[in-house]
Amino acid sequence: MVRRGALEVAQRILVAVMVAIAFTIAYLILHALWAPESRSDRSTPVAATLTPTVTPTATRVPPSPTPTKPPKKVGLVAGHWGYDSGAVCPDGLTEVEINLAIAQSVKALLEDQGYAVDLLEEFDAALEGYMADTLVSIHADSCNIPEASGFKVASVLHSALPEEEDRLVKCLREEYQEATGLPFHAHSITYDMTEYHAFYEIAPQTPAAIIETGFMAADRQVLLDQQDKVAQGIANGIVCFLETESD
Numbered sequence: 001m002v003r004r005g006a007l008e009v010a011q012r013i014l015v016a017v018m019v020a021i022a023f024t025i026a027y028l029i030l031h032a033l034w035a036p037e038s039r040s041d042r043s044t045p046v047a048a049t050l051t052p053t054v055t056p057t058a059t060r061v062p063p064s065p066t067p068t069k070p071p072k073k074v075g076l077v078a079g080h081w082g083y084d085s086g087a088v089c090p091d092g093l094t095e096v097e098i099n100l101a102i103a104q105s106v107k108a109l110l111e112d113q114g115y116a117v118d119l120l121e122e123f124d125a126a127l128e129g130y131m132a133d134t135l136v137s138i139h140a141d142s143c144n145i146p147e148a149s150g151f152k153v154a155s156v157l158h159s160a161l162p163e164e165e166d167r168l169v170k171c172l173r174e175e176y177q178e179a180t181g182l183p184f185h186a187h188s189i190t191y192d193m194t195e196y197h198a199f200y201e202i203a204p205q206t207p208a209a210i211i212e213t214g215f216m217a218a219d220r221q222v223l224l225d226q227q228d229k230v231a232q233g234i235a236n237g238i239v240c241f242l243e244t245e246s247d
Contacts, residue, residue, distance in 0.1 A: 082121030105231035150185030179233030
């Protein structure tokens, strides 16, 4: 009986040991299954959230705009335009048609060079107090003296700007003669030129001159067929005056 009891006790101990071993094996299996993930989680560093450092840049201040210098202003009177025909030749050629065509060409030439140009009628309302860097009135001589040839330029008889207007006349005379080849007809400058009405209407500080581009009889070929040279001569004279300093 004692021996049988000992066996039963041994069996119970063996069962207990086996149960303990089973629990241990189960624990190890579970630990093996879960531990790598845990280790992986622990070994992978959590990236720190970095706030990018922004280096402040200086605010760019736009440069101040360079003041734009206004273009020089020129007034051109197309003689007799808007008033009457001017001189008329026996064949019907009128002075006004010559004057207007030339004035329009001069205007285009000057505008191509950046000047602001007003084309004015003979008795234009805008002439009253007109202010510009210069004003030139364009005319032509009649057919009354068939043999007469040449051009002439004049400023007002009693000038408020004698040096400037003398320089304007000089520029027009030299440049026009060079462009057209016409002679200067000095002895036929008339009172109507030196006392031209527009000289007394424009602002006193506006230098002005009048040009008679040629005689409609002897100089007809130049005035009609070589208007490009005529216009270029006047435009060159005006540019000469505007862009050169007085002596």
